[in-house]
Amino acid sequence: MNILSRILKGGRLAGLVIQFVVVAGSVYFGYLLFRNTQANLEARNIASGFGFFSVEAGFPINSALLPYTPADTYGYAFFIGILNTLYVAFLGIIATTFIGIIIGVARVSSNWLVAKLAEIYVETLRNVPLLLILFFTYSVVLGTLPGPHVSLSPFFGCFINNRGLYLPKPLFQNHFGFVLLALALGVIIAVMVWRWSLSYQDRTGVAIPSGWIGSGVIIGLPVTTYFVMGRPLSWEIAVLKGFNFQGGLVLRPEFSALMIGLVLYTAAFVGENVRSGIQSVDVGQLDAAKSFGVSKGIIMRRIVLPQAFRVIIPATTNDYTSLVKNSSLAVAIGYPDMVSIGGTIIGQNDQAIEIIGLWMAVYLAINLVISIIMNWINSKAQLVEC
Amino acid sequence: MSFSPPWSGTNLPVFEPQPSRPAPRQTVGMIGWLRSNLFNGWFNSLLTLIALGFLWRIVPHLLSWAIFDAVWTGGPNACPPGYQGACWIFIFDKFRVLMLGLYPGDYLWRPILAGGIFFALAAVTVFHLLNPKKLIALWFLLTLPVYWLIAGGLGLTAVDQSLWGGLMLSLGLATIGVLISLPLGILLALGRRSNFAVIRAICVGVIELIRGVPLITILFMASVMMPLFLPVGLNINNLLRVQIGIILFSAAYMAEVVRGGLQAIPLEQYDAAKSLGLNYWKTSALIVLPQALRHVMPSLIGRCIALFKDTSLVIIVGLLDFLGMVKASAQDPEWLGHDAEAYVFCALVFWIICFTMSRYGHSLEHQKKEE
Numbered sequence: 001m002n003i004l005s006r007i008l009k010g011g012r013l014a015g016l017v018i019q020f021v022v023v024a025g026s027v028y029f030g031y032l033l034f035r036n037t038q039a040n041l042e043a044r045n046i047a048s049g050f051g052f053f054s055v056e057a058g059f060p061i062n063s064a065l066l067p068y069t070p071a072d073t074y075g076y077a078f079f080i081g082i083l084n085t086l087y088v089a090f091l092g093i094i095a096t097t098f099i100g101i102i103i104g105v106a107r108v109s110s111n112w113l114v115a116k117l118a119e120i121y122v123e124t125l126r127n128v129p130l131l132l133i134l135f136f137t138y139s140v141v142l143g144t145l146p147g148p149h150v151s152l153s154p155f156f157g158c159f160i161n162n163r164g165l166y167l168p169k170p171l172f173q174n175h176f177g178f179v180l181l182a183l184a185l186g187v188i189i190a191v192m193v194w195r196w197s198l199s200y201q202d203r204t205g206v207a208i209p210s211g212w213i214g215s216g217v218i219i220g221l222p223v224t225t226y227f228v229m230g231r232p233l234s235w236e237i238a239v240l241k242g243f244n245f246q247g248g249l250v251l252r253p254e255f256s257a258l259m260i261g262l263v264l265y266t267a268a269f270v271g272e273n274v275r276s277g278i279q280s281v282d283v284g285q286l287d288a289a290k291s292f293g294v295s296k297g298i299i300m301r302r303i304v305l306p307q308a309f310r311v312i313i314p315a316t317t318n319d320y321t322s323l324v325k326n327s328s329l330a331v332a333i334g335y336p337d338m339v340s341i342g343g344t345i346i347g348q349n350d351q352a353i354e355i356i357g358l359w360m361a362v363y364l365a366i367n368l369v370i371s372i373i374m375n376w377i378n379s380k381a382q383l384v385e386c
Numbered sequence: 387m388s389f390s391p392p393w394s395g396t397n398l399p400v401f402e403p404q405p406s407r408p409a410p411r412q413t414v415g416m417i418g419w420l421r422s423n424l425f426n427g428w429f430n431s432l433l434t435l436i437a438l439g440f441l442w443r444i445v446p447h448l449l450s451w452a453i454f455d456a457v458w459t460g461g462p463n464a465c466p467p468g469y470q471g472a473c474w475i476f477i478f479d480k481f482r483v484l485m486l487g488l489y490p491g492d493y494l495w496r497p498i499l500a501g502g503i504f505f506a507l508a509a510v511t512v513f514h515l516l517n518p519k520k521l522i523a524l525w526f527l528l529t530l531p532v533y534w535l536i537a538g539g540l541g542l543t544a545v546d547q548s549l550w551g552g553l554m555l556s557l558g559l560a561t562i563g564v565l566i567s568l569p570l571g572i573l574l575a576l577g578r579r580s581n582f583a584v585i586r587a588i589c590v591g592v593i594e595l596i597r598g599v600p601l602i603t604i605l606f607m608a609s610v611m612m613p614l615f616l617p618v619g620l621n622i623n624n625l626l627r628v629q630i631g632i633i634l635f636s637a638a639y640m641a642e643v644v645r646g647g648l649q650a651i652p653l654e655q656y657d658a659a660k661s662l663g664l665n666y667w668k669t670s671a672l673i674v675l676p677q678a679l680r681h682v683m684p685s686l687i688g689r690c691i692a693l694f695k696d697t698s699l700v701i702i703v704g705l706l707d708f709l710g711m712v713k714a715s716a717q718d719p720e721w722l723g724h725d726a727e728a729y730v731f732c733a734l735v736f737w738i739i740c741f742t743m744s745r746y747g748h749s750l751e752h753q754k755k756e757e
Binding site: 015018020023033036037039041043109110111112113114117123124126127128129130131135136139140143299321324326328329331332340341343346348352353356359360363364367368372 | 393423424426430433434437438440581582583584585588595598599600601602603606607610613614615617618620654657691695696698699701702716725728729730732733736737740744757
């Protein structure tokens with residue numbers, strides 16, 4: 001029996017040979033890419049490596065979370081971009097969760113009109129591209145807002161015009177830290193009360209309104225501290241000076257459009273997860289609970305939601321990661337996220353490989369963190385079978 | 387003498403049940419429906435009133451903008467700046483560009499014929515007129531003549547790819563993307579479940595890397611980085627590079643969908659195939675994949691919808707697809723201030739195509755359940 005026929009017949013040896021061929025092929029392919037890239041970079045006079053990170057960037061960034069000037073380095077500019085991406089992702093996920101839950105609950109509402117409206121919302125937003133929604137929000141919804149002199153002002157201190165959304169800016173004075181400390185303490189106490197009330201109910205069957213006590217502590221403690229400390233918070237309100245508003249907290253239209261588009265779009269998907277989660281709960285269980293005389297609210301909190309979460313969480317993890325990835329569409333409407341700033345850098349020094357590699361690394365890292373957190377939550381929500 | 391009990395007479399009263407009274411007026415018909423669906427309880431009544439108020443504020447505005455106050459005929463001067471209705475003549479004027487991009491006017495019959503073939507095939511698919519095997523074969527076979535009609539060559543005048551654009555380009559990128567990424571995705575999915583550790587590792591790496599990053603970075607890579615990878619002197623045009631990027635991106639997601647189907651196949655099926663003496667490829671092609679693919683067909687349709695929507699991102703690497711043409715038209719100095727019409731039209735077209743696909747996916751799911 002010669003070797004060739006043994007390989008063709010399959011088995012251990014064949015496996016080893018095939019894997020060896022694949023590895024050798026991949027390595028050779030990688031080597032070819034590397035050699036081509038070297039030759040191309042040389043032919044085009046493009047530097048390689050991250051040396052450019054300490055070179056002065058020279059371009060402005062219109063919304064930065066940290067102080068930034070064009071005199072700062074490329075590395076710092078890219079860092080500002082990463083911060084913006086994280087900022088959008090963080091706020092986006094929180095807002096999407098709220099709106100998604102509302103949409104999902106509305107979808108299964110017994111109110112026909114509300115259910116229909118939610119269905120129209122979901123079916124409309126899910127079937128158009130996100131980029132289109134972003135363009136629409138940016139140029140039609142926000143683009144047609146009035147100029148600074150005729151700003152809309154829905155409540156005192158808030159101004160909406162085509163330069164952005166102006167809100168009162170909180171100015172923290174000394175001792176404001178104590179208020180935050182009180183808030184943290186309140187949360188800890190609320191969690192402890194909640195845990196204790198659960199075990200108390202298990203032992204005695206008497207329910208304690210831990211929700212009310214908890215919210216009371218969470219709100220009450222910081223508010224009391226705030227007044228005891230002599231109200232260490234004031235607000236700076238935007239004022240119209242010349243052609244534009246000065247001061248205050250400004251949300252630029254690019255940011256607003258990105259947030260509105262991302263959140264409304266992703267909420268449609270999260271809403272569908274919530275709906276299918278709620279509908280996955282066996283109707284027999286609801287009937288059983290009703291026949292015991294359990295109230296509607298407790299049925300929802302203690303019977304429907306815990307089971308629905310098992311269906312909702314895995315699907316929603318995917319939607320969260322796609323929200324983070326989709327935040328890269330910021331580049332299309334000019335919000336300076338990581339991709340947008342990276343694109344500017346590529347345009348200036350052609351070092352595409354380094355920048356694209358960094359993009360991928362950062363997105364992979366963010367998605368990894370989201371997956372870890374969500375898997376942890378998921379493991380808490382899954383059925384513990386005894 | 388006979389005794390007859392008083393009740394033995396012929397005119398014995400017979401118990402006749404009274405016809406049941408009709409249900410209370412409040413629980414049947416229009417009123418009953420309203421009460422049980424819109425006004426059951428104070429909270430739902432409040433919600434209904436809020437929703438009605440919302441519709442009352444929005445719908446009349448929308449209708450008068452889109453239909454009653456809209457301009458349907460005339461030239462660019464028919465809608466002065468600041469006019470309150472939609473200016474649909476703008477869309478009519480730009481219609482050709484939106485659909486076909488800058489495709490030369492002399493050869494318009496070619497993309498129109500190609501589009502006819504495409505939509506005929508789509509209709510055949512959506513209405514279940516052919517069995518799946520023939521359908522798949524037809525999709526693959528007809529792509530070639532359609533491509534030939536649009537690109538030219540072999541007796542037709544060649545039309546440069548820089549002139550392709552509009553909805554034609556979007557549909558083309560998405561269709562070719564699906565047709566090539568599906569087989570590629572199947573291979574990746576099989577590789578991910580392979581017994582060979584090396585192949586498994588490579589497939590997992592490729593799939594997870596691509597799924598972990600946004601499409602934009604893949605498109606940037608295809609557009610900016612790929613030329614650096616190629617041997618000096620070899621150039622691939624931007625459209626093809628972007629198409630390759632889209633295929634790779636889609637393949638990773640297809641692979642995960644297919645993997646879901648593969649996992650649903652019971653192990654006995656493999657054992658049965660083995661006992662019949664089928665080798666790995668025959669088992670996969672004849673036993674496992676047909677079942678797995680049928681199982682995940684609705685999710686695959688979902689991926690097609692997502693891919694079609696995602697093709698709109700090519701605008702960022704400089705291709706003028708449907709959305710790109712819409713945006714460019716909205717910025718035409720002759721027709722300034724009609725962004726709303728442009729984007730609403732674009733949304734409508736995307737919506738019709740995606741919604742049709744999603745209904746098709748649902749119908750497949752129903753078929754599966756009936757079996």
